[in-house]
Amino acid sequence: MPTPDRCRLADLRATEEKRFRDLHPRSAALAEDAAGPLLAGVPMPWMTRWPGAFALTVDSASGARLVDVDGIEYVDLCLGDTGAMTGHALPQVAEAISRRAATGLTTMLPSTDATWVAAELARRFGLPSWQFAMSATDANRFVLRFARHLTGRPRIAVMDWCYHGTVDETLAVLDGGRVVPRPGALGPQVDVAATTAVVPFNDAAALERRLAEGDVACLLMEPALTNIGIVLPEPGYLAEVREITRRHGVLLVNDETHTLCAGPGGATAAWGLQPDLLVVGKPIGGGVPLAAYGMSAEVAARLAGSMLGHEIDVAGVGGTLTANALALAAARATLSTSLRDDDFAVATPLAERFTDGVADVIEQHDLPWHVQRLGCRAEYWFCPPPRDGAAAAAAVDEEFEGFFHLYALNRGVLLTPFHNMALFSPAHTAGDVDRHTEVFGGAVEALMG
Incomplete structure (x- = not known):
């Protein structure tokens, strides 16, 4: 099976880091302002783990979309790490x-x-x-x-x-x-x-x-x-x-x-x-x-x-x-x-579509990766599917994850931090899923050269 080049991965990550900074001058300024009054510069320490040199500041959220203070709109596949599983601003x-x-x-x-x-x-x-x-x-x-x-x-x-x-x-x-x-x-x-x-x-x-x-x-x-x-x-x-x-x-x-x-x-x-x-x-x-x-x-x-x-x-x-x-x-x-049978009847097929799209990209490149789904939630792994928590922890690849998260974020797709995870709500569309598949495919193409 082909193996992505780690040196190429580092170069691509550096390119994406520069793109991130260039796209978000207002968030960068607000992050600098927050560095004094907020411990670690964020209201919760784990917010430092978002991809990019600083955390984005959100201006508004509605349905399956976020808009940051630089006016950039994102397909939100994080949904507040489940807190906004219904979609934002019901x-x-x-x-x-x-x-x-x-x-x-x-x-x-x-x-x-x-x-x-x-x-x-x-x-x-x-x-x-x-x-x-x-x-x-x-x-x-x-x-x-x-x-x-x-x-x-x-x-x-x-x-x-x-x-x-x-x-x-x-x-x-x-x-x-x-x-x-x-x-x-x-x-x-x-x-x-x-x-x-x-x-x-x-x-x-x-x-x-x-x-x-x-x-x-x-x-x-x-x-x-x-x-x-x-x-x-x-x-x-x-x-x-x-x-x-x-x-x-x-x-x-x-x-x-x-x-x-x-x-x-x-x-x-x-x-x-x-x-x-x-x-x-x-x-x-x-x-x-x-x-x-x-x-x-x-x-x-x-x-x-x-x-x-x-x-x-x-x-x-x-x-x-x-x-x-x-x-x-x-x-x-x-x-x-919300959170009713009718809502899951929309959201779960979208997760299935996400899973199929990611699996197709993985198969096209003959990579030893895997995509897993649970209801209206899905996630891809840079390894075969783990059987237990220890195997899952051992499989974490922060270099790959950081790159894929940042690559997607720079193209208007927000994934759940600390994971390669996507959560779907009735506010999402098939177009949102296909946009992620396109972006994921682009990241793999760039990585494989």
């Missing part, structure tokens, strides 16, 4: 936010929207009882507390190279069979080996061996890995996970924050899964920060007494702005009009 969400803002944003009391949203989530995911959080990170953190409380067991289990937000216990990987902090994790509060068991994805035997030790309260997992790249479950694997966790008295938690791309009820509904608890965040608020966690009737009954305790306000669950009226109004507007 009119119905904007209207609901405006109405709610005029009548109070937060009161520490229930709104009628709360019950509606919980009932809708129950209908979609099949779990009857729900609570809310500000983010999926918070929701995961709360669920882990519940699991330890209910089981009396000290550890939680996660998949190797998973990502569940900024939850301390989940920032753990395997290194030669030992549980160690994930590379890049800053200032772990305790040794993760004391809080966390880690097992490889798609390895039921490893899960069986670890859970048999009897100290794990719950297994927190995505039905398919996404944050290390899309790694799909092998046939029968998720059924084995459910059987093993039940047999060892371990609560199974599905984190559907990204795998919601599989359908209106995420992979849980699409694949007929039966978790004890479920977390979902990001897109359900139409861009307004909100997450939710649901549970089976059995888990809800076991928790009921604790939820009515006199000191529940200091239990480590919730927050003053959690379940605020603004977020729940936005969620009701979002879930009543």
